[in-house]
Amino acid sequence: MLPIDAAAHSSRWRHRHPVDKAVLGLGLTVLAISLPPWPGAALVLVTALALLLGPAGVPARRLWRAYRVPLGFCATGAVTLLVQVGGPEGFVSLADGGPVRAGELMLRTSAASLGVLLFAFTTPMSDLLPRLVRAGVPAPVVDVALVTYRMSFLLLDSVRRIREAQAARLGHTSRAAEWRSLAGLGATAFVRAFDRAARLQAGLAGRGYDGTLRVLVPEARVSVRFTVAGAGLLVALATLTFVLERPLS
């Protein structure tokens, strides 16, 4: 299982309905990209961080391991805003206002990422996917997504073990050997995926499979109190942003 999903399964908010957490987490993400970066995105960032480490109970180390991935992408992307091409100062020169624009972009993306992480760290995929049918996603697509999700872990585990076996047989000692090993890995993943699908099909056919995958979804109800509190927090953040925008700019 991947670390974020594993953390979601043991989260304090695990048994809350996904809608509760979507209103809060994805609402924060929408606010982060819609409000002025200063002070809007900064407020969203602090709030999301406080929620993740406080009520949601996500361990700081796990959060950092997941968060550093989008942070790296944000930083790389923001660097390009520091320079401009052409103009009187030469072919490539420092852009006027580049640091401000890069800083605003960093604030916006880092705050938006934390909003999604709040949702991902508290909502296991197995709770979310079956409920997408009610949200209007066609059942066959949800079924394919469910099989993809469950099979991904098996395949990732197979790939890890094949890689270890290849390493033990000196499969990564030279560039040519590395390429051969990598190609073998890709081809074996394909063969294993199709083999598992065929065996799953045979097993399900023996149990009266009619093309629909029925899975048990943990009981959960949308909490009106939680959702209203989440929406209230979002409104408060938006209001505070507009109140503080002029004095702080």
Next chain:
Amino acid sequence: MHIAEGFLPPAHAVAWGVASAPFVVHGVRALNREVREHPESTLLLGASGAFTFVLSALKLPSVTGSCSHPTGTGLGAILFRPPIMAVLGTITLLFQALLLAHGGLTTLGANVFSMAIVGPWAGYGMYRLLRRYDVPLMVAVFFGAFVADLSTYCVTSVQLALAFPDPSSGFLGALGKFGSIFAVTQIPLAVSEGLLTVLVMRLLVQSSKGELTRLGVLVTGRQAQNGTEAVAR
């Protein structure tokens, strides 16, 4: 290269979502039809989605000495066709956003457009074009994967340049800026992905002829004969 969460302004995020929607809907209809006619396809398509997800997690040795990962769009499109890849790619990108914090939900439309729509269609188009002129399978596979990879990054450059035009030279300057950054890393990576795809396909031809024939990548003697007769007619 996934565009990170919150990187695009709201109007751009919505616009790329709208641009992607018809292709994904087309793919969903193709998938629905396939599942209705062959209920067992759900499992095969799920396995294909898992394969695409795992493929994008493989570390690719790069010419520059660093590592990157293949987009997998070229191989996916050749094996499963672009409409199905639009759906599988969307599912994969959603999983990457939620399970790996790679990409994002607000940038899902933009990432789907580059990686699940343009990449597969461009790669598949090149592959089919070369196969039509009887170019050997492995050469066609190489150029299919190369074009799929490169077109994905070209579209990502356009998306970023539209969102962040250069203060001095506007859209074109920004396109040059993002394009040149990608070109340094992505042209070698596109070549690497093309080579890897050829190696994978060679092994698949040896070990999984049945599956490749079922997917229509390889044709049986009878299919080839029927095709010739159809052309003669």
